Amino acid sequence: AQTVTGYQLNRSVQTDSMIVSGQSWEMNILTFCIILCAQQLLTTAQEADHSPQIGEAEFHKQLLSYLSKGEGEGKVSAMIDEARMRVRAEIRSLVGLERDQLLKRLDEMKKNVNSEFLAILVMSIILLREDTGNILPLPHQVMPEKFFAQPVLDTIRKHAKLNTSEPVTISWDSPPYQTLAESEPEHKLWYFREDPLVNGHHWHWHLIFTFGLPESPVVNLERRGESFYYMHNQMMARYNTERLMNNMSIPEPYNRTAWAQPIPLGYYSKLTDRIANVRQPGRPDNMVLRQTFRYGREMSLEQMEFCEDNILEAIDAGFILAEDGSEIPLEYLNGIDHGIEHLANIVEISGQELSVNRERYGTLHDDGHLMIGVIHDPDNKHLEPPAAMGYHSSALRDPLFYPWHHHLNTNIFQRYKASLSAYEDDDLQFGGVEIIETFVTTDDVTDVDTLKTFNDLAEVKLPTGLVFGQDDQDFNPGHTNPLSGPQVTMRYKQLSHQPYTINLILRNDNKATAEGWARVFLTPDTNEDQRLLMVEIDRFPVTLLPGETQEIKRNSRDSSVIMKMPKGFQYGDLQSSLESGNITADEFNHFGCGWPEHLLISKGKPEGALFNILLVVSKLLDGETLPEDPAQTFTMCGIRGKDFPDKRPMGFPVDRPAKCVGECEEQNWRNLLKGRKNMMAKYIKIVHEE
Numbered sequence: 247a248q249t250v251t252g253y254q255l256n257r258s259v260q261t262d263s264m265i266v267s268g269q270s271w272e273m274n275i276l277t278f279c280i281i282l283c284a285q286q287l288l289t290t291a292q293e294a295d296h297s298p299q300i301g302e303a304e305f306h307k308q309l310l311s312y313l314s315k316g317e318g319e320g321k322v323s324a325m326i327d328e329a330r331m332r333v334r335a336e337i338r339s340l341v342g343l344e345r346d347q348l349l350k351r352l353d354e355m356k357k358n359v360n361s362e363f364l365a366i367l368v369m370s371i372i373l374l375r376e377d378t379g380n381i382l383p384l385p386h387q388v389m390p391e392k393f394f395a396q397p398v399l400d401t402i403r404k405h406a407k408l409n410t411s412e413p414v415t416i417s418w419d420s421p422p423y424q425t426l427a428e429s430e431p432e433h434k435l436w437y438f439r440e441d442p443l444v445n446g447h448h449w450h451w452h453l454i455f456t457f458g459l460p461e462s463p464v465v466n467l468e469r470r471g472e473s474f475y476y477m478h479n480q481m482m483a484r485y486n487t488e489r490l491m492n493n494m495s496i497p498e499p500y501n502r503t504a505w506a507q508p509i510p511l512g513y514y515s516k517l518t519d520r521i522a523n524v525r526q527p528g529r530p531d532n533m534v535l536r537q538t539f540r541y542g543r544e545m546s547l548e549q550m551e552f553c554e555d556n557i558l559e560a561i562d563a564g565f566i567l568a569e570d571g572s573e574i575p576l577e578y579l580n581g582i583d584h585g586i587e588h589l590a591n592i593v594e595i596s597g598q599e600l601s602v603n604r605e606r607y608g609t610l611h612d613d614g615h616l617m618i619g620v621i622h623d624p625d626n627k628h629l630e631p632p633a634a635m636g637y638h639s640s641a642l643r644d645p646l647f648y649p650w651h652h653h654l655n656t657n658i659f660q661r662y663k664a665s666l667s668a669y670e671d672d673d674l675q676f677g678g679v680e681i682i683e684t685f686v687t688t689d690d691v692t693d694v695d696t697l698k699t700f701n702d703l704a705e706v707k708l709p710t711g712l713v714f715g716q717d718d719q720d721f722n723p724g725h726t727n728p729l730s731g732p733q734v735t736m737r738y739k740q741l742s743h744q745p746y747t748i749n750l751i752l753r754n755d756n757k758a759t760a761e762g763w764a765r766v767f768l769t770p771d772t773n774e775d776q777r778l779l780m781v782e783i784d785r786f787p788v789t790l791l792p793g794e795t796q797e798i799k800r801n802s803r804d805s806s807v808i809m810k811m812p813k814g815f816q817y818g819d820l821q822s823s824l825e826s827g828n829i830t831a832d833e834f835n836h837f838g839c840g841w842p843e844h845l846l847i848s849k850g851k852p853e854g855a856l857f858n859i860l861l862v863v864s865k866l867l868d869g870e871t872l873p874e875d876p877a878q879t880f881t882m883c884g885i886r887g888k889d890f891p892d893k894r895p896m897g898f899p900v901d902r903p904a905k906c907v908g909e910c911e912e913q914n915w916r917n918l919l920k921g922r923k924n925m926m927a928k929y930i931k932i933v934h935e936e
Contacts (some may be wrong), residue, residue: 395425397422424436450883473896482655508533509532550614554658557592561665618635668904674864674924686746698932704738742844753796761789764863766782768783769858770856777914784800808842864899
């Protein structure tokens with residue numbers, strides 16, 4: 247065994263070369279997330295002095311030269327245990343090799359594997375080794391076909407053949423780029439469902455917590471199940487809020503009553519696999535789920551109902567049955583929700599090593615995705631690849647993703663949360679700490695407590711070698727690094743918001759220093775259950791000296807929820823800035839897994855949409871300490887090699903119904919505010935400018 251990045255990896259494990267081709271749900275996860283998460287995960291080996299540890303640039307460039315060089319055919323699916331284990335074995339066999347041996351092995355492999363699989367191996371190696379350093383390319387640069395529909399790329403190709411110096415502008419809410427007619431209400435949400443960074447966030451999470459080498463996780467896996475629940479919970483709160491802002495109702499859950507019924511609205515992503523030159527199949531209107539064995543195991547309505555029955559039985563009983571017959575309690579103890587961790591793992595369970603009893607609880611989340619993904623060809627009669635729901639890279643584009651996850655969230659996870667006792671004063675109070683005042687200011691907006699959203703143009707530079715293919719010498723003339731050649735600039739329409747600042751005045755009346763977490767939530771003022779629409783827009787540590795009154799100004803760009811990426815920076819800019827010392831290792835490590843900054847808050851309305859902002863300052867749990875960096879992104883994905891900084895349940899204190907004493911508030915979450923000076927809520931307005 248050889249130590250690589252602090253983990254023991256067995257160098258003796260060797261496997262035959264993989265034979266792969268085309269796209270699969272898991273391959274997409276692996277490829278994208280390795281790319282994007284590296285921006286946060288490539289931390290330094292010497293964090294104490296915060297000095298950047300740059301690996302040898304030449305070796306790094308040699309590895310990058312293998313991107314998109316695979317020549318083989320075949321396929322592999324990491325959803326299947328045996329295939330996933332083979333992928334991991336291949337990584338193990340490569341990651342510990344000496345440099346010359348590694349490059350020789352990659353040379354041999356490129357003849358038998360396709361470009362996507364080879365890219366997975368290369369980026370995994372860079373992520374796991376200490377001698378490669380530097381950052382990795384951004385996902386839309388390496389795999390534009392996974393994020394931009396074929397008509398978009400066709401337009402870019404035509405434009406670039408004439409002029410690579412002028413940008414090309416795309417409005418993909420208009421023909422020929424749009425995927426739903428304007429007469430279909432779901433078209434209004436194109437800016438959310440089809441945003442490349444929203445899909446990237448989903449893809450990114452699944453590499454960190456679902457795939458990779460179990461013995462060398464990039465983050466502590468102790469709370470991966472809870473993180474799965476919360477990441478999707480927040481995604482659903484955001485999506486449902488966007489529907490309300492577009493005068494649409496919240497969709498009905500796609501539950502077992504609906505499973506056997508025709509699905510009225512279909513979806514066609516218009517994405518194309520450049521490697522196989524095959525367009526991603528569509529999901530036609532009014533199709534019905536059918537049994538399939540396409541993924542090496544049975545998936546059927548009966549199997550899903552069996553698994554869901556056992557999951558609901560476990561929630562009601564308060565424990566999960568392990569394979570050995572022992573009972574694993576679903577409980578909240580000493581400020582920590584242990585139950586959600588086990589529950590979410592048996593709901594999602596993308597790998598047998600994550601579930602305590604796969605035979606009993608199955609793979610409900612994955613089965614739903616994959617059955618929908620092959621609804622057009624369940625028997626593989628036509629040899630068609632899966633549709634959008636079959637891949638993490640494109641699942642969020644499909645409107646059915648949200649009713650499916652709405653069901654999982656409300657009928658399973660919220661059922662569990664409601665089974666727990668409501669939080670008591672000991673959980674909620676922070677004695678001696680008071681929020682004196684809070685207000686929100688927005689750049690270039692005069693009115694206080696007014697946020698502003700608008701449509702603007704995002705800009706991305708796409709390497710022509712990867713857009714056109716590595717064999718097109720007109721656009722990639724002999725470059726050894728596929729990202730170093732000519733580029734074409736694309737601008738595309740997106741929803742964005744004006745930067746804002748949350749202003750807080752806190753007071754500590756205690757004779758001792760008070761440490762805790764400030765939590766900031768937004769929810770629309772609606773007759774719907776506002777607690778289920780609570781979106782956490784920031785969480786940050788606070789320290790108050792004895793008797794101190796402190797004013798805090800927290801800018802939206804510092805939010806711990808968002809991926810922090812400098813506007814306008816491209817791959818080459820970041821790499822050269824790190825190497826030259828223009829950005830520090832700490833700054834570099836901020837560029838990681840998180841929600842896209844431009845969608846941090848919901849779209850408003852021209853006349854102004856009324857929202858509630860909820861601020862909570864909570865005390866630390868026993869033995870808990872605050873992180874050193876108040877601007878670190880961690881809310882969705884944690885921090886590499888460390889525990890999640892905040893030990894309380896994700897979404898605390900609105901993750902479960904509040905206790906009602908005496909006269910109850912119409913909106914349940916408002917009961918939290920009664921008699922608690924460490925909490926405050928007020929109305930704010932979000933104005934959308936067309």
